[in-house]
Structures are given as C-alpha cells and as structure tokens.
Amino acid sequence: MESLDLANYWPSQPLAVVIGAGGMGATVARRLGQRHRILLVDIDGKRLNSQAVRLQEDCMRVEVFRCDITDRDSVAALAERVKTIGSFSALAHVTGLSPSMADWRQIMAVNLIGPVLVTNALFPLVGKGCAAVLIASLSAHMTQPDQTVTTLLREPLAADFMDRLEEAMRGEMSPQQSYSLSKHAVVQLARRLAVTWGERGGRVV
Numbered sequence: 001m002e003s004l005d006l007a008n009y010w011p012s013q014p015l016a017v018v019i020g021a022g023g024m025g026a027t028v029a030r031r032l033g034q035r036h037r038i039l040l041v042d043i044d045g046k047r048l049n050s051q052a053v054r055l056q057e058d059c060m061r062v063e064v065f066r067c068d069i070t071d072r073d074s075v076a077a078l079a080e081r082v083k084t085i086g087s088f089s090a091l092a093h094v095t096g097l098s099p100s101m102a103d104w105r106q107i108m109a110v111n112l113i114g115p116v117l118v119t120n121a122l123f124p125l126v127g128k129g130c131a132a133v134l135i136a137s138l139s140a141h142m143t144q145p146d147q148t149v150t151t152l153l154r155e156p157l158a159a160d161f162m163d164r165l166e167e168a169m170r171g172e173m174s175p176q177q178s179y180s181l182s183k184h185a186v187v188q189l190a191r192r193l194a195v196t197w198g199e200r201g202g203r204v205v
Helices: 023-032 045-057 072-085 104-125 147-153 161-168 175-198
Strands: 015-019 037-042 062-066 090-093 131-134
Touching: 015 023, 015 072, 015 104, 023 037, 023 045, 023 090, 037 045, 037 072, 045 062, 062 072, 072 104, 090 104, 104 131, 104 161, 104 175, 131 175, 147 161, 147 175
Parallel strands: 015 037, 015 090, 037 062, 090 131
Antiparallel strands: none
16 A cells, blocks of 8 residues: 555645654654644654555555654654645654663653654644644653753754763763653743744644
C-alpha cells in the first residue's frame, strides 16, 4: 500500500502533522486520523511505511515524510511539504529519546533542538484554530536548573550550545540529566510559543 498524496486527497479535511512513528506516535496518529488527514513524520523510512500501512488498513488518510528533525534543511523540506498540502490544523510532536537510547548530546538534539526547529519552521503556517502538542515528561518537573543553564536552554540553536551547556553543568552531563533538562526546556518552550502562536489564533500545550 503506497503513501497518499494529501494535497489531492480529501482537501477539505484538516491536516494533522505527527512527528514520530513509534508506538506513541502511531497511537496519536490513529486518534487524530479519525478526523484529520495525517502527515506522519519520522527519520526511519521502514517504520514510517509499516505504520502507514496499518493506519490505511483502518481507512485513515496517511502520507509519510522522512525527516531528520535535528537537521535544518530536512525540517525546512517538511515545512515546504506542509505548505504544499495546504497548511495544517494540528501538530503532535511525539518523537523523543529516553536516557537509555543515546548519549546526552543526541538526546538533547532530538528532544529539544528538534521541537524548536519544527515549531519555528511551521510557525508561518499557523492560523486560527491551529493547535500543537509538545510531549514532555514528569522528568521535566524533577529538575531545577540554575539561571545560567535556564538561559542556555532558551537558545538551543546557538552554534556552541552543547559545549556551553556542558561547561555550565561542569562537564557532568549524563543521559538522564540531558533527558530531564531537555524536557524541562520543552515545557518552557511551549509556554513561550503559546504567546506567539496565540497572536495568530493558535494554541500550544
């Protein structure tokens, strides 16, 4: 079963962009697919196609898009595809790495830099009624970074972000610390975006 071209398939139905085709992402896509066309996004093409087949077998309208959310050009291509389809009404940013899945830099890149790049790229397409959900974690509330770290976490796209963060943490970064800090930063990101998206009639939670 092939991925659909959503630009020409049920154009009157709203579009939901789901970032992440793992177990949680697929569950979110299945729920949103009851009322939306789905653009399912992941770095793993094989996983994307497998999940798309399952969703389409349940009569859901799904197009897949392979994207590395930590790469600016890849995310820009995703935003261009969304624009071609015709904007979006929902964004579910589900993908993330747990402490057991990668080193601290990879975790920070996927869990924080990824959401920042994606929300920045899609911001020009935000309109009235648009909503975004950024998945955080209870771990976000189990860390209280000092002001230096908090300030750094607001600018994760800076060229020297990782090095400065490691220095601010006195070189003691672990995957668990990175996970907690990245999710803490995602909560703060959602709060900031709620203001700018709200000015366009959108919501971020």
